[in-house]
Amino acid sequence: MAKTDSRVTIHMAVSLDGFVARKDGSVDWLETKDEFVEGATLDPEFVAAFLKTIDCYVMGSRTYETALRFESQGFGWAYGDKPSFVLTTRELPRTRNTVEFYSGDLAQFVNERLRPTFRTIWFVGGGVVSGECMRLGLADEVCYSILPILIGDGIPFIDKLDRDVALHLAEVKAYKSGMVELRYEVRR
Numbered sequence: 001m002a003k004t005d006s007r008v009t010i011h012m013a014v015s016l017d018g019f020v021a022r023k024d025g026s027v028d029w030l031e032t033k034d035e036f037v038e039g040a041t042l043d044p045e046f047v048a049a050f051l052k053t054i055d056c057y058v059m060g061s062r063t064y065e066t067a068l069r070f071e072s073q074g075f076g077w078a079y080g081d082k083p084s085f086v087l088t089t090r091e092l093p094r095t096r097n098t099v100e101f102y103s104g105d106l107a108q109f110v111n112e113r114l115r116p117t118f119r120t121i122w123f124v125g126g127g128v129v130s131g132e133c134m135r136l137g138l139a140d141e142v143c144y145s146i147l148p149i150l151i152g153d154g155i156p157f158i159d160k161l162d163r164d165v166a167l168h169l170a171e172v173k174a175y176k177s178g179m180v181e182l183r184y185e186v187r188r
């Protein structure tokens with residue numbers, strides 16, 4: 001039985017033109033320099049408290065490989081000590097006990113394995129996995145953090161969506177860094 005109050009959220013940082021990475025997978029553009037004077041400040045204590053509310057992460061293998069690369073460059077592991085489920089058909093290095101690999105039917109995995117155990121389930125990319133999640137009707141909400149930059153081309157936030165998905169705008173926040181965070185609930 002699924003936890004009735006479990007929630008699947010897709011969250012990524014995007015360029016204003018809707019990309020989560022360049023075509024070659026690079027995310028150098030995430031470091032933007034802007035100032036929106038009236039924006040809110042991202043308080044590290046608030047961020048830490050917020051991250052505690054996330055029960056587990058789900059990501060595609062290419063996102064995992066980016067996270068491993070960042071870690072090897074000294075930027076740390078982005079997903080703390082939370083269970084992190086990596087979708088892959090390949091044999092990838094398992095660098096910590098919190099990482100688990102899965103291959104196969106994503107709907108079955110989310111509904112039968114994750115929802116009964118975790119309340120707050122975060123899909124953190126990339127575009128292929130977000131597309132799969134959305135096409136299968138698994139997402140309850142979408143968090144879209146827009147950075148103040150256009151990059152022209154790249155990997156889309158949601159890859160290969162095959163229909164319209166109606167959303168309800170639930171929250172808007174603008175930050176001093178020029179980032180705008182939009183939270184939408186998926187209309188059923």
Ligand SMILES: NC(=O)c1ccc[n+]([C@@H]2O[C@H](COP(=O)([O-])OP(=O)(O)OC[C@H]3O[C@@H](n4cnc5c(N)ncnc54)[C@H](OP(=O)(O)O)[C@@H]3O)[C@@H](O)[C@H]2O)c1
Pocket residue numbers: 011012013014019020021024025026027059060061062063064066087088089090102103104105106124125126127128129130132155159
């Ligand atoms: N801006 C942001 O916030 C943000 C966030 C996340 C990622 N990114 C960027 O996005 C890029 C990666 O995105 P992407 O769309 O190319 O790839 P992705 O979604 O991270 O990974 C896709 C891969 O996951 C595996 N997969 C997906 N569904 C599966 C299933 N049901 N069973 C088994 N394996 C499955 C497949 O890999 P296998 O070949 O291993 O089977 C597939 O090629 C990276 O450059 C990353 O840095 C950006």
